[in-house]
Amino acid sequence: MKQQLTTLINQVLSDLISQGKLPQITLPEIQIERTKDKAHGDFACNIAMMLARTAKMNPRQIATTLVDALPEVEFITKVEIAGPGFINFTLTSYSAQQIVKDVLNQAENFGKSQLGLGKKVQVEFVSANPTGPLHVGHGRGAAYGSVVSSLLAEVGFDVHREYYVNDAGRQMDILATSVWLRYLSLLGESFTFPSNGYKGDYVADIAQTLKNNVGDSLLHSSNVVFKAVSADEPQGGDKEKHINDLIINAKSLLGEEAYRQLFDCGLNSIISGIKTDLADFGTDYDEWFSERSLMESGSVDTAIEQLKQADVLYEKEGAWWFKSTDYGDEKDRVVVRDNGQTTYFASDIAYHLNKFDRGFDTVIDVWGSDHHGYIPRVKASLTAMNQDESRLKVLLVQFAVLYRGAEKIAMSTRSGQFVTLKELQQEIGKDAARFFYVLRGADQHMDFDLELAKSQSNDNPVYYVQYAHARVCSVFRQLTERGLSWDQTVGEAQLSRLTTRHEADLLTSLARYPEIITSAAVNYTPHILAHYLMDLARDFHTYYNAQHFIVDDIELSQARLTLITAVKQVIKNGLTVLGVSAPESM
RNA sequence: GCGCCUGUAGCUCAGCUGGAUAGAGUACCAGUUUCCGAAACUGGGGGCCACAGGUUCAAGUCCUGUCAGGCGCACCA
Numbered sequence: 135m136k137q138q139l140t141t142l143i144n145q146v147l148s149d150l151i152s153q154g155k156l157p158q159i160t161l162p163e164i165q166i167e168r169t170k171d172k173a174h175g176d177f178a179c180n181i182a183m184m185l186a187r188t189a190k191m192n193p194r195q196i197a198t199t200l201v202d203a204l205p206e207v208e209f210i211t212k213v214e215i216a217g218p219g220f221i222n223f224t225l226t227s228y229s230a231q232q233i234v235k236d237v238l239n240q241a242e243n244f245g246k247s248q249l250g251l252g253k254k255v256q257v258e259f260v261s262a263n264p265t266g267p268l269h270v271g272h273g274r275g276a277a278y279g280s281v282v283s284s285l286l287a288e289v290g291f292d293v294h295r296e297y298y299v300n301d302a303g304r305q306m307d308i309l310a311t312s313v314w315l316r317y318l319s320l321l322g323e324s325f326t327f328p329s330n331g332y333k334g335d336y337v338a339d340i341a342q343t344l345k346n347n348v349g350d351s352l353l354h355s356s357n358v359v360f361k362a363v364s365a366d367e368p369q370g371g372d373k374e375k376h377i378n379d380l381i382i383n384a385k386s387l388l389g390e391e392a393y394r395q396l397f398d399c400g401l402n403s404i405i406s407g408i409k410t411d412l413a414d415f416g417t418d419y420d421e422w423f424s425e426r427s428l429m430e431s432g433s434v435d436t437a438i439e440q441l442k443q444a445d446v447l448y449e450k451e452g453a454w455w456f457k458s459t460d461y462g463d464e465k466d467r468v469v470v471r472d473n474g475q476t477t478y479f480a481s482d483i484a485y486h487l488n489k490f491d492r493g494f495d496t497v498i499d500v501w502g503s504d505h506h507g508y509i510p511r512v513k514a515s516l517t518a519m520n521q522d523e524s525r526l527k528v529l530l531v532q533f534a535v536l537y538r539g540a541e542k543i544a545m546s547t548r549s550g551q552f553v554t555l556k557e558l559q560q561e562i563g564k565d566a567a568r569f570f571y572v573l574r575g576a577d578q579h580m581d582f583d584l585e586l587a588k589s590q591s592n593d594n595p596v597y598y599v600q601y602a603h604a605r606v607c608s609v610f611r612q613l614t615e616r617g618l619s620w621d622q623t624v625g626e627a628q629l630s631r632l633t634t635r636h637e638a639d640l641l642t643s644l645a646r647y648p649e650i651i652t653s654a655a656v657n658y659t660p661h662i663l664a665h666y667l668m669d670l671a672r673d674f675h676t677y678y679n680a681q682h683f684i685v686d687d688i689e690l691s692q693a694r695l696t697l698i699t700a701v702k703q704v705i706k707n708g709l710t711v712l713g714v715s716a717p718e719s720m
Numbered sequence: 721g722c723g724c725c726u727g728u729a730g731c732u733c734a735g736c737u738g739g740a741u742a743g744a745g746u747a748c749c750a751g752u753u754u755c756c757g758a759a760a761c762u763g764g765g766g767g768c769c770a771c772a773g774g775u776u777c778a779a780g781u782c783c784u785g786u787c788a789g790g791c792g793c794a795c796c797a
């Protein structure tokens with residue numbers, strides 16, 4: 135509808151210019167928007183005010199000229215000039231009613247479009263280090279990333295959802311060593327657990343599994359394990375050095391094969407936990423991409439070689455540095471450490487190059503806002519390798535601060551004190567959790583009060599929307615109980631009977647849905663879909679309280695049943711995009 | 721110190737890429753059910769859109785500065 139009005143106005147304006155009734159000016163993009171106030175009709179156009187300056191004419195005069203030249207169009211019933219020069223269009227009720235047919239005909243496809251032209255988009259999200267279970271902090275990224283993906287798919291992009299598994303590097307060594315130490319404790323060794331090790335209960339669980347699988351084959355006496363290890367922080371030493379020495383001892387005592395066995399035991403256990411947690415959370419992936427595979431395939435070395443060829447690396451103090459300052463970064467970054475190991479950044483360079491090589495038109499990274507300083511160096515590396523960095527879009531998600539009532543909950547993976555995503559699901563459910571996460575803009579700092587979400591879950595907006603869906607279903611159960619049935623053909627033929635204010639509001643809301651999907655997708659803003667669904671649900675509940683659907687006037691009744699079926703369909707479509715269920719009853 | 725994000729009703733947040741009289745939920749107050757589910761609906765009070773300048777027909781929205789809060793500035797990932 136917007137599109138039709140836009141072309142109409144464009145046509146009239148260019149006619150007026152060629153007829154000399156308007157000066158020779160270049161036309162800006164026509165803006166048509168829905169009015170906030172029904173007194174202003176259905177759609178408003180501000181073109182007269184936009185042209186006022188360049189045309190050197192009074193905006194109301196331009197508007198008058200334009201409106202006078204407007205041809206008769208069947209779907210417009212009234213055109214008015216208002217305020218400083220707005221042109222307000224009122225549509226016929228007939229055209230508004232047709233949306234019901236569109237919804238029913240297109241069913242689950244209503245709202246979809248081909249805007250994306252099938253272009254390939256990759257969305258990488260969550261990608262938390264596999265050093266522990268996902269906690270509620272990761273939930274927001276999971277909900278946001280998966281809904282953005284669904285929205286892009288909805289508007290015709292070919293979406294590839296990916297999780298980058300950081301299965302290499304020091305943090306993973308710390309995890310493996312932590313598991314090993316817990317395993318040694320189980321076998322009766324006694325010692326003080328390192329302050330920088332992973333202390334969560336899940337580490338002990340993995341150790342137990344390890345013990346069940348390998349018996350005491352990885353056992354070494356604590357005297358040997360802690361031999362020549364520098365002091366830990368509580369003893370006045372350095373906790374980083376302490377854990378490093380332990381890692382070195384673990385590797386040399388166990389040997390490569392056994393250490394790898396230990397390492398993979400920890401990794402696999404945690405990854406499989408993450409996979410089931412995300413699946414339970416309604417978040418599915420097309421690919422789990424391993425950092426280690428990148429290193430073992432030589433991709434990291436190849437990328438570094440490519441940067442050397444481009445003459446953007448230099449050696450200093452035994453390490454290799456990337457000249458990211460040449461591309462606007464704050465400082466240069468190390469890619470190869472003085473000990474010969476590549477950095478995480480080196481892996482990430484190779485990873486992004488790999489993404490680009492896979493032929494995605496757009497690559498989207500969803501990161502926690504604490505990684506924002508990382509963007510310039512990644513983009514710099516792509517530019518240095520002759521890639522078009524604008525193909526990479528980084529979407530930042532602000533932290534959700536957890537509260538239990540008025541009390542803020544401090545979380546730390548290392549200390550093992552956190553509320554897991556699994557616990558959140560078990561307590562408030564997938565639907566409420568997802569809806570809650572996605573209700574706020576991603577760049578908005580969010581307060582997540584567990585007490586509120588748990589104890590007063592009735593106040594959670596998700597129930598409000600789901601109830602609207604269930605209520606429609608309930609009406610049809612009632613219909614059946616009364617021995618009646620819905621006749622879609624009759625209903626569609628009688629849509630002109632839908633003339634009350636509440637019905638007009640609902641028709642308008644239904645018509646907005648495709649615009650909402652498009653807007654939410656192109657702007658990466660799932661929250662506007664959540665808000666829309668609340669608006670639609672409110673329109674429905676208001677209608678429900680104001681009017682009966684099952685009435686003696688058969689034709690009116692069928693028309694109303696047809697309308698609420700369309701409402702049910704749109705709510706279901708919207709909730710599905712959000713990954714929230716649409717229950718028939720609750 | 722530098723960079724990114726945020727500041728809108730008591731609280732939690734929208735505000736459609738600059739539009740008409742700034743909105744919702746919640747809380748508070750007052751109402752609605754012989755009738756399709758009251759997890760609902762109707763009405764009411766409540767605001768120097770952090771502050772100060774600027775840009776223009778028009779600023780909560782864009783620019784500059786100030787103040788306040790969050791995050792980041794590793795040879796960690």
